[in-house]
Amino acid sequence: MTDDSNAAPESTIETAIRENDPALITYITAGDPSLEDTKRYVEALDRGGADLIELGLPFSEPVAEGATIQAAINRALDAGTTPEGFFELVDDLETEAPLLVMTYYNMILQYGSEPDVRPFVERAAEAGLSGIIVPDLPAEEADPLREACDDHGLDLVFIVAPTTEGERLETIMSQVSGFAYVQARLGTTGARADVSTATHESLERLSEYDVPKAVGFGVSEGDHAAEIIEAGADGVIVGSALIDIVADSDDPEADLEAKAEELKRGAVRGAESLTVDAEDTPEPEQP
């Protein structure tokens, strides 16, 4: 039943991160402002260097989301985005980067004719998705979905929060599938002007675990990406900053591609300075 801790099985997602380390993971909401647009945006992100692409399947009560993604979800729902439409979009997509779906648990439960996680997972696998992230599904409630994902070769990605410590951290790290989604700070998603100290603390806490770690929540610029990679992450996750482009840009495709390039460059810069500094950087010590 349970795998040996830290010996996560081979997965498309884990491979994508390890081979492209430092990896860029991007999020946009499917159907914002339409599924046709989303298709073009995903392709732009893929061209821009995204190594993994998360697609949000909109749910009416997105409690983990800040204002930017909430607004994107509302636009997608107003445009009539449905789970089936979402899967058809994924059917059509041919990207180099593997795709993940990010959605809330009720959307997964209700996909079939009665509450059950399996029909969703089956359809996700058929559409070619590589993994699932569910912001309102802690490890304690995840058994049914994890089993269904295992059966279909999908990763179920768990979030590690700044408040995740001790036994809970052990439990979650022993179940890492794909990568550990390191939540950079308490609160909701949304672009921020800086990289939080919580990010550094979290990465420090996780440094002993040999699993790919990607940091999200608040990452919006190439410099953030550099700093996060330098702090020990294997990837950065960017969402709200891309949604801002979707919402405001006159040429979202070009701007998304450019933004992905900027973020990827930042990440690579962080990785390079890490190799250069690896042996010179003095560890800050308590007096």
Place this chain on the structure above:
Amino acid sequence: MSTSDPEHNRERDSEATFGDYGGQYVPEALMPALQELEDAYERYVLENEDGFMDEFRERMRDFGGRPTPLQRADRLSERYDREIYLKREDLVHGGAHKLNNALGQVLLAKYMGKERIIAETGAGQHGTATAMAAAHLDMPCEIYMGRTDVNRQRPNVYRMRMNGAEVNPVEAGSGTLKEAINETFRDWATTVETTHYVIGSVVGPHPFPKLVRDFQAVIGREAREQIREKAGHLPDSVVACAGGGSNTMGTFHEFVSDEDVDLYAVEAGGSSLEIDAEEGLAPNSATLSTGTDGVLHGAMTKLLQSEEGQIMESHSVSAGLDYAGVGPELSYLAETGRVTPVSVDDEAALNGFHRLSRLEGIIPALESSHALGYLEESHDELGDLVVVNVSGRGDKDLETVLEETEKRDLEAAPDVEVFDG
């Protein structure tokens, strides 16, 4: 072999669930806080550590005005030709049962060493109760309230501010309870280390449904003792309105093991029980009667939702019942048949409001008026001795009632034109 069964993982911790319902479907960041709360619930509430429950009861007596009376309703008893007793939760400080829970949780937060209180509110009853409790216990307090509710419940907004609470309007969605809960969860996800979220009903992730129920269970505990004293035996039925279900569970909990006592949860039938799937609208809040299983606000429970899993906008003339979910324990008790979910429409509730005001001199909350509406419609099925919970008083609803009464031809209503001059 039951991996396709969504309830399969329920076995992991029966403490967190009621049969198939309940659980903890929340962002990871909140899980440690729920564990901390679970621990505090066990120590302080269940085991009375440091005399917590003694202090709670004392404060509910001196500050809250407990116990509340169980009153024989003379005119209603005559009208329905059976014994009708009213549990007078409208007489709790603040005008509703809401203080039972709010004071309990704010006090618990204090014992836990939390520094700040947040809460959601729909009609403003839970918000005002929390603001009162926070002022009473000297805790900073912020309340999230949907924009629509802020606009239609002005007096409650002022009451909260008078007690020193900050009121944050929530602009998202339809601007009602559901959005207010979402936003309070978001605040909590940011401030969880120092802040306690005083959830207003028997909803949300474990341990909230049990915690809130236990603070509210005083209603039924008193009523059970009082009815035995006054009538010499247990009632044939107990009737309470149900939105999220805090007064319902509070009233029922003590009676659940009395198998001869029928328990009726009266939901808001709104204008119709039909659902407009196209528009994503349910013109009612009758979740137990018409909902389907799903996950909202941290718990597996019955919901008003579309086939795809989007939560619907609900409706009721009573803002306090206007919610697309319901407490998981009520879903469980309804599923097992122990509680009978029923509903009455807006009009029956309005008539119930006027009838109690005229016949008994008690102006009930529109929420409680649903229970009274059901009594009028179905008293024949309720046996000879009936207890009805009057969960709150209706002063807050006068404007809504006048407005809604003018639109209709209500048999129990007075001539509302005289209210103009």
